[in-house]
Amino acid sequence: MFIGIDLGGTNIAAGLVDESGKILASDSVPTGAERGSDAIISDMADLAKRIAEKNGYKISDIDAIGIGAPGTIDTDRGVVAYSNNIPFRNVPIAEKISGLLNIPVHIENDANAAAYGEYIATGAKAKSFVFITLGTGVGGGVVIDGKLMRGFNYAGAELGHCLLVLNGEACTCGNNGCWEAYASVTALIRQTKKAMDENPNSIMHEIAEKEGKVSGKTAFVAASRGDEAAKGVVDKYTEYVGAGIASIINVFQPEELVIGGGISKEGDNLLIPVQKIVSRMDYNKYMPKTKISIAKLYNDAGIIGAALIARK
Amino acid sequence: MFIGIDLGGTNIAAGLVDESGKILASDSVPTGAERGSDAIISDMADLAKRIAEKNGYKISDIDAIGIGAPGTIDTDRGVVAYSNNIPFRNVPIAEKISGLLNIPVHIENDANAAAYGEYIATGAKAKSFVFITLGTGVGGGVVIDGKLMRGFNYAGAELGHCLLVLNGEACTCGNNGCWEAYASVTALIRQTKKAMDENPNSIMHEIAEKEGKVSGKTAFVAASRGDEAAKGVVDKYTEYVGAGIASIINVFQPEELVIGGGISKEGDNLLIPVQKIVSRMDYNKYMPKTKISIAKLYNDAGIIGAALIARK
Numbered sequence: 001m002f003i004g005i006d007l008g009g010t011n012i013a014a015g016l017v018d019e020s021g022k023i024l025a026s027d028s029v030p031t032g033a034e035r036g037s038d039a040i041i042s043d044m045a046d047l048a049k050r051i052a053e054k055n056g057y058k059i060s061d062i063d064a065i066g067i068g069a070p071g072t073i074d075t076d077r078g079v080v081a082y083s084n085n086i087p088f089r090n091v092p093i094a095e096k097i098s099g100l101l102n103i104p105v106h107i108e109n110d111a112n113a114a115a116y117g118e119y120i121a122t123g124a125k126a127k128s129f130v131f132i133t134l135g136t137g138v139g140g141g142v143v144i145d146g147k148l149m150r151g152f153n154y155a156g157a158e159l160g161h162c163l164l165v166l167n168g169e170a171c172t173c174g175n176n177g178c179w180e181a182y183a184s185v186t187a188l189i190r191q192t193k194k195a196m197d198e199n200p201n202s203i204m205h206e207i208a209e210k211e212g213k214v215s216g217k218t219a220f221v222a223a224s225r226g227d228e229a230a231k232g233v234v235d236k237y238t239e240y241v242g243a244g245i246a247s248i249i250n251v252f253q254p255e256e257l258v259i260g261g262g263i264s265k266e267g268d269n270l271l272i273p274v275q276k277i278v279s280r281m282d283y284n285k286y287m288p289k290t291k292i293s294i295a296k297l298y299n300d301a302g303i304i305g306a307a308l309i310a311r312k
Numbered sequence: 313m314f315i316g317i318d319l320g321g322t323n324i325a326a327g328l329v330d331e332s333g334k335i336l337a338s339d340s341v342p343t344g345a346e347r348g349s350d351a352i353i354s355d356m357a358d359l360a361k362r363i364a365e366k367n368g369y370k371i372s373d374i375d376a377i378g379i380g381a382p383g384t385i386d387t388d389r390g391v392v393a394y395s396n397n398i399p400f401r402n403v404p405i406a407e408k409i410s411g412l413l414n415i416p417v418h419i420e421n422d423a424n425a426a427a428y429g430e431y432i433a434t435g436a437k438a439k440s441f442v443f444i445t446l447g448t449g450v451g452g453g454v455v456i457d458g459k460l461m462r463g464f465n466y467a468g469a470e471l472g473h474c475l476l477v478l479n480g481e482a483c484t485c486g487n488n489g490c491w492e493a494y495a496s497v498t499a500l501i502r503q504t505k506k507a508m509d510e511n512p513n514s515i516m517h518e519i520a521e522k523e524g525k526v527s528g529k530t531a532f533v534a535a536s537r538g539d540e541a542a543k544g545v546v547d548k549y550t551e552y553v554g555a556g557i558a559s560i561i562n563v564f565q566p567e568e569l570v571i572g573g574g575i576s577k578e579g580d581n582l583l584i585p586v587q588k589i590v591s592r593m594d595y596n597k598y599m600p601k602t603k604i605s606i607a608k609l610y611n612d613a614g615i616i617g618a619a620l621i622a623r624k
Binding site for chain 2 (some may be wrong): 126247
C-alpha cells in the first residue's frame with residue numbers, strides 16, 4: 001500500500017493508493033505556504049498518518065510515500081531545490097518526512113508525477129509518452145522507455161517555456177513569447193476578456209456574469225451556443241495549444257501525448273481542433289502518428305503518479 | 313575496423329574508422345541521386361570495398377559498416393523509410409549492402425549519426441546531449457543516457473521544425489515559423505541579401521563580389537570589420553539561433569549542447585552571443601547549466617558517428 005501526496009500552492013492533497021494505482025481514500029489540508037517548510041512538512045506527515053489510520057492501516061503498513069511538488073526537485077537526494085509557488089529552497093523533504101514516519105519517501109516534480117500517473121493510466125505501453133498540463137501555467141512531463149526525462153539538473157521538461165512567438169506576449173518567467181503565455185488558462189482568460197471588451201454584445205458577458213467571473217470555460221460555453229466572438233477566441237486558443245503540441249511532437253515523436261489540466265475538461269471541443277492543427281504542422285508525413293488524447297485521471301494524476309513512482 | 317558512410321544529396325563520403333573513432337582514410341564519389349536507389353547502393357558497396365582494400369584490408373576484415381542517410385530511417389529494419397533529398401521510399405539499404413559485402417550494416421539518420429559522433433568526441437560523459445546542425449536546414453540529434461532518441465516512429469528530433477514564430481516565415485516543410493526558417497544558413501543568406509538591398513553602402517556588397525556570391529560568411533566577415541548593417545544581420549541571426557537553442561534547453565536541460573554545421577565555423581562570433589541569449593531565456597536559474605560548445609568533428613561527424621553506431 002502506498003500514499004501519494006500532491007503538494008499544491010493552495011492545498012496538500014493525499015490519497016491511499018493500492019499496487020494497481022487505484023485511490024482507495026483521499027483527504028486534504030490547506031498548504032498555508034506562508035508558514036514555511038517545517039510546518040508544511042509536519043502537516044504532510046500528519047496527513048499521511050491520518051489517511052492510513054482512518055482506513056485501517058498503521059503508517060508502518062505503508063510501503064512508501066510519493067510526493068509531487070512544484071518546482072525543481074532533486075529526485076535522487078529527495079530535495080526541493082527550488083520552488084516558486086511555495087517558497088522552498090534546498091529543503092530535504094524526503095529525508096524529513098521519512099525521519100518523522102520511518103518509511104521510504106520519494107519526491108518528484110508535480111508535472112512529472114502527473115505525467116507518470118497518466119502514462120500508467122494509458123497502460124504504460126508507449127515507447128515514449130508526453131503529458132501536457134494546461135492550467136495556471138503550462139507544464140509537461142516526458143516518459144521515454146518507461147523512465148521520466150528529468151534533464152541532467154532535474155529542471156527539464158519545462159515544455160511551457162518553449163517559444164511560440166519570439167519576442168511575443170510577456171510570460172511569468174520573465175521572457176517573452178513562451179507557449180505558456182498563449183496556451184495557459186491564464187492566457188485564455190486574458191484572450192477572453194479582450195474579446196469581451198471588443199464585443200459588448202457577445203453572450204460571453206452574460207455567461208461570465210452568471211458564473212461570477214470570466215473563466216477558462218467562458219469562451220468555450222459561448223462558442224458552443226454559436227457566439228461568433230467566442231468562436232474566434234476558441235479558434236485562436238486551440239491554434240496556440242495545437243501549434244505548441246506540434247512543436248513538441250516534432251521534437252519527441254512520442255507514441256502518445258496526453259492533454260491534462262483544467263481546460264482538458266472541454267474534451268473534444270479542445271481535442272479535435274488540436275488534432276487538426278497538429279496533423280498540418282507535424283513534420284512527419286509518412287510514418288505512424290502520435291496518438292493524442294485527453295487525460296484520464298485529471299486531478300488525481302499527481303497523487304497516483306507520485307504513489308506509483310514511490311512504488312518503483 | 314569499421315567503415316562509416318555519409319550519404320549526402322551531392323556526395324557519398326566514406327571513411328575507414330578505427331575502434332576509437334579515428335578516421336584513418338577517406339574517399340568519396342558523387343551521389344547521382346537521379347539514378348535511383350540500386351545504383352547508389354551499388355556505389356556505396358564499391359566505395360566501402362575500395363577504401364578497405366586501398367588501406368590493406370579485405371572487406372571481410374571490416375567488423376561493420378555504418379551509414380548516415382538523410383530522412384526517416386527505420387534503424388531496426390535498416391530501411392530508409394522516406395527521404396526528401398534522395399528519392400528513397402522504403403529502401404532496405406542495410407540488407408542490400410550487407411548482401412553485397414557479407415558484413416553487418418547499420419543505417420541511421422544523418423543528423424543522429426553526426427550527433428552520436430560529436431557525443432563520443434565530447435567524451436560521452438554527458439547524461440543527456442543535444443546536437444544542432446546549422447546548414448541548408450536545421451537538424452538535430454539527442455542522446456539520452458548514451459542512447460539516440462529517435463521517436464517511436466524514427467521521425468523524432470526534428471529540432472529545426474520547432475516553432476520560433478507562429479505563422480512566421482515560410483519553411484521548406486510547408487509550415488510557417490519553424491526555427492529552420494530563421495536559423496539555417498539558407499535563412500541567413502536571405503537575411504543578408506535583404507540587408508544588402510537596404511544598405512547599398514555596406515561592405516557586404518564588396519565581400520560578396522570577391523567571393524562570387526552571398527554566403528553564410530558574408531555578414532559575419534563584414535560585421536568583424538565594423539559594418540553596421542552586417543552587425544545588425546549577425547545580431548538578429550544569433551538571436552534566432554540562441555532563442556531556438558534556449559527553447560530546446562527548456563525541453564531537455566541537456567548536460568551538453570553542441571552546435572555544428574557550416575555556420576559553426578564562425579566559432580566565438582556565433583557561440584558568445586548565443587550563450588548570452590540562452591542565459592537570458594533559460595528557464596532554469598538555480599541549477600547547473602547546460603554546457604554549450606562548437607562541434608569538434610565538423611564534416612567528419614557523420615562518418616565517425618555512423619561507424620561508432622555500427623560498432624555498438
